[in-house]
Amino acid sequence: MIKKIIQKTGIHFFLILISILSLFPFIWLISTALKGPEENIFAYPPIFIPKDITFNNFIGVWKQIPFLLYFFNSFIVAFFTVMLNLIFSSLAAYPLARMEFQGKKLIFSMVLSTIMIPFQAVMLPVYLIVLKLHLVDSYGMVNGYLGLILPFAVNAFGIFLMRQAYLSIPKEMEEAAFIDGCSVFNIWRKILIPMTAPSLAVLAIFTFIGSWGEFLWPGIVLTNKTLYTLPVGVNDLQGMFSANWRYIAAGSIISIIPIIIFFICMQKYFVSGQNEGAVKG
Amino acid sequence: MNSYYKKFIPYLFLIPSLVFLTIFFFIPFFETIVLSLKDYSNDIYNPVFAGLNNYKILFQTKEFYTSLKNTFLFLFLVVPILTIFPMIVAILLNQKIKGIGLYKVLIYIPVVVSIVVVAIAFKWLYTTQGIINYVIDIIGAKPIGWLTDTRWALISVAVVTIYKGIGYYMMIYLAALMSVPKDLYEAADVDGANVFFKHLNVTVPHIMPTIALVVTISSISALKVFTEIYVMTKGGPLNSTKTVVYYIYERAFENLDLSLAAAASVVLLFIILIFSVINITFFENKRYKL
Numbered sequence: 001m002i003k004k005i006i007q008k009t010g011i012h013f014f015l016i017l018i019s020i021l022s023l024f025p026f027i028w029l030i031s032t033a034l035k036g037p038e039e040n041i042f043a044y045p046p047i048f049i050p051k052d053i054t055f056n057n058f059i060g061v062w063k064q065i066p067f068l069l070y071f072f073n074s075f076i077v078a079f080f081t082v083m084l085n086l087i088f089s090s091l092a093a094y095p096l097a098r099m100e101f102q103g104k105k106l107i108f109s110m111v112l113s114t115i116m117i118p119f120q121a122v123m124l125p126v127y128l129i130v131l132k133l134h135l136v137d138s139y140g141m142v143n144g145y146l147g148l149i150l151p152f153a154v155n156a157f158g159i160f161l162m163r164q165a166y167l168s169i170p171k172e173m174e175e176a177a178f179i180d181g182c183s184v185f186n187i188w189r190k191i192l193i194p195m196t197a198p199s200l201a202v203l204a205i206f207t208f209i210g211s212w213g214e215f216l217w218p219g220i221v222l223t224n225k226t227l228y229t230l231p232v233g234v235n236d237l238q239g240m241f242s243a244n245w246r247y248i249a250a251g252s253i254i255s256i257i258p259i260i261i262f263f264i265c266m267q268k269y270f271v272s273g274q275n276e277g278a279v280k281g
Numbered sequence: 282m283n284s285y286y287k288k289f290i291p292y293l294f295l296i297p298s299l300v301f302l303t304i305f306f307f308i309p310f311f312e313t314i315v316l317s318l319k320d321y322s323n324d325i326y327n328p329v330f331a332g333l334n335n336y337k338i339l340f341q342t343k344e345f346y347t348s349l350k351n352t353f354l355f356l357f358l359v360v361p362i363l364t365i366f367p368m369i370v371a372i373l374l375n376q377k378i379k380g381i382g383l384y385k386v387l388i389y390i391p392v393v394v395s396i397v398v399v400a401i402a403f404k405w406l407y408t409t410q411g412i413i414n415y416v417i418d419i420i421g422a423k424p425i426g427w428l429t430d431t432r433w434a435l436i437s438v439a440v441v442t443i444y445k446g447i448g449y450y451m452m453i454y455l456a457a458l459m460s461v462p463k464d465l466y467e468a469a470d471v472d473g474a475n476v477f478f479k480h481l482n483v484t485v486p487h488i489m490p491t492i493a494l495v496v497t498i499s500s501i502s503a504l505k506v507f508t509e510i511y512v513m514t515k516g517g518p519l520n521s522t523k524t525v526v527y528y529i530y531e532r533a534f535e536n537l538d539l540s541l542a543a544a545a546s547v548v549l550l551f552i553i554l555i556f557s558v559i560n561i562t563f564f565e566n567k568r569y570k571l
Contacts, residue, residue: 007476011373012380018370019387022448025402026394028412032405042410044418092298095291096571107295108571114306115569116557120505120526121550124533124542125312126305154301160568184286188294213395215508220534231397235512238401245405252398263393267386270393271452 026253033057033250041245057250064240064247067254069226070233077148077218077229078211084153085207086200092154093162094188098174114156120216126151127220137224144227148218152211158203165199166192205269212259230255313550316543325537335544345545347520348528351435355524356503358439363446363499364492370447371454372480385455389448396445400512403441404428407513428514431521438522441509446502450495457491458484490564497560504553525549 027048032041036054039047095101096108119126130136130147137144169192177187193200215231222232234255241247263270320331339345370388374381391399406413407427414424427437461484469479485492507526510516516523516531523531525545533542561569 008376008378011376011378014373015370015380015384018447019384022388022391022444025399025406025444026390028406029402042408044410044415046412046415088298088301091294095294099286099291101288101291104291105571107299110307111298111302112561112569114302115561116554117306117310117550118501118505118553120507120529121546121553122306122309122313124529124539124546125309125316127533128312129304129308150301151305153305154298156302159298164568184290209393213393213397215395215397215511216530219511220530231395234395234401235397238404238512245408248401249405252401256394256398259393259395260390263390264386267389270389271385 026256029249029253032245033253035246037246057246058254061237061241061247061251062254065233065237065251067233067251070228070230070255071258073145073227074212074229074231076145078208080145080149081152081211082204082207084149085155085158086204088154089158089162089203090193090196090200091188092159093166094192096159097163097166098171111156111159119151123217123220130221136221137227141227144222144224147221148227148229151217152214158207161199161203162196165196169195201269205266208262209259310550313543313546316539317547319540321539325539328540331540335540336547339541339544339548342541344520344523345525345528345541348523348525348545349548351520351522352504352506352524352526354435355439355442355506356500358436359442359446359503360496360499362443363450364495366443367447367450367495368454368488368492371451371458372484374451374455375458385452388451391445392448396508397512399445400441400509403437403444404513407437429518431519434514434518434522438506438509438513441513442503442506445509446499450499453495454488454491457488461487494560494564497556497564501553501556501560504549504556525552 031048031050034053034055034057035041035047035050036052036056039050039052092111096104096111130151135143135147135150137147173191173195174187177191182190213231214229215235218229218232219235222228228236234252237248237251241251317335318331318333319328320334321328323329374384405411408414409424409426409429413427417424425433427433465483465487466479469483505526506524507530510522510524510527511530514522516527526549529542529545529549532538532545
């Protein structure tokens with residue numbers, strides 16, 4: 001009995017330690033952001049709770065950086081990336097899971113092979129293609145958004161995720177619906193889509209997180225600041241307030257509030273969903 | 282059941298995805314290879330066929346070798362820790378104790394936050410007069426230029442990647458741990474095995490496929506590292522954090538040297554291909570089987 005109590009205390013001790021470590025970088029940013037100009041942010045020993053807590057850094061950085069615009073841009077890009085992924089993946093997965101047709105093997109291995117093509121190794125031609133299609137912000141806002149969205153409109157992970165979901169549904173459902181005179185499209189829309197809602201939710205959430213945090217691609221294609229997404233805008237803080245760590249910290253904290261709220265609301269999907277493989281590391 | 286659909290129906294469902302995969306995966310893939318065989322140096326609008334010359338130049342470039350070396354160094358720093366540490370955390374979380382849900386959420390937070398913010402947060406921790414150097418000072422060592430010292434910069438960046446990955450791999454392990462039969466532990470308990478050996482002898486062999494999976498996917502993502510480096514060091518100091526992806530980025534988008542960027546991309550493609558093939562054929566073969 002005593003041995004068990006000691007063991008449990010030990011486990012709690014480690015888990016609390018790891019939890020604190022995982023929050024620490026953010027706690028330290030918050031602490032720095034709350035310090036006024038007269039407080040030394042480099043003090044030895046470090047001051048965790050500022051003597052005079054001030055929100056002036058948050059207000060100051062909010063006034064200079066169009067965070068709402070960046071939120072809006074990130075949201076538009078993430079939202080449409082998610083929608084396209086849901087539609088395209090769930091469509092493509094249906095025949096791959098359920099139908100027999102000529103070239104199935106070939107198409108299946110084509111889709112599979114894209115998993116092995118990392119974006120980082122083909123980003124240069126993707127950029128040239130996007131330029132050729134005029135999908136950059138110099139051709140207007142909509143083109144700019146499309147350039148951020150379309151290259152990520154579908155990926156093989158999503159297709160395979162949905163295929164697994166369809167495979168777990170009993171075939172009899174569709175057969176019965178067909179005998180009742182339901183068309184293929186309606187079988188997909190009225191039976192398969194509702195029955196795979198949990199997988200669709202997982203795909204949506206992980207696509208959203210990925211798109212929301214993406215930096216490399218928007219960093220390459222965006223030239224117009226009015227189309228900046230959050231990660232690009234936040235990275236810009238460093239240049240704008242070069243040594244003003246109070247502002248950089250405040251801006252960084254502001255930028256993560258939406259995704260933290262989103263995560264806390266959706267946490268049960270994260271815990272159950274990650275392992276379905278919707279994420280492209 | 283055989284023909285409740287017309288012959289063309291499957292293709293209708295597949296077309297949207299195939300169009301996008303073609304434009305944004307297949308064409309760029311072949312285009313990368315084509316670009317790597319052309320010489321743009323005389324006239325960027327009228328490249329000439331160069332055969333394997335770009336590869337010859339690439340492999341004579343010291344900077345590229347440095348980036349290759351750094352990439353593998355980074356992989357060897359990151360992968361063992363991301364394989365073992367999240368497993369330990371997951372084993373601790375797989376017990377019947379209170380507050381598990383809260384711990385999971387807290388440990389997972391770095392996964393959902395953008396890597397840009399995480400990198401900025403660490404840059405602040407790493408500053409010369411920063412909080413990590415304060416701890417170093419207490420221990421009695423000299424302050425370290427975490428991101429400015431060529432000996433430390435790559436390690437410092439690796440710490441950020443590890444930090445951001447722990448929650449992600451922990452979740453993968455947690456799912457695997459649920460499948461370990463409880464009676465195996467009871468048998469070990471009866472034998473009087475201590476906690477460490479219990480897990481070494483029971484848990485580890487049972488989740489071996491998952492461990493292998495984590496090794497391959499964390500290797501692939503280590504080979505693709507970019508953003509942490511861009512935000513924290515820009516490849517410096519003295520190229521000590523320049524990885525292959527960073528090298529490609531610099532060649533392509535800063536120096537407009539398309540040929541070398543493409544040649545380096547092909548090398549990267551080839552390296553990642555090896556890991557992907559291992560992963561797909563050995564560890565995730567169920568998901569990817571027709």
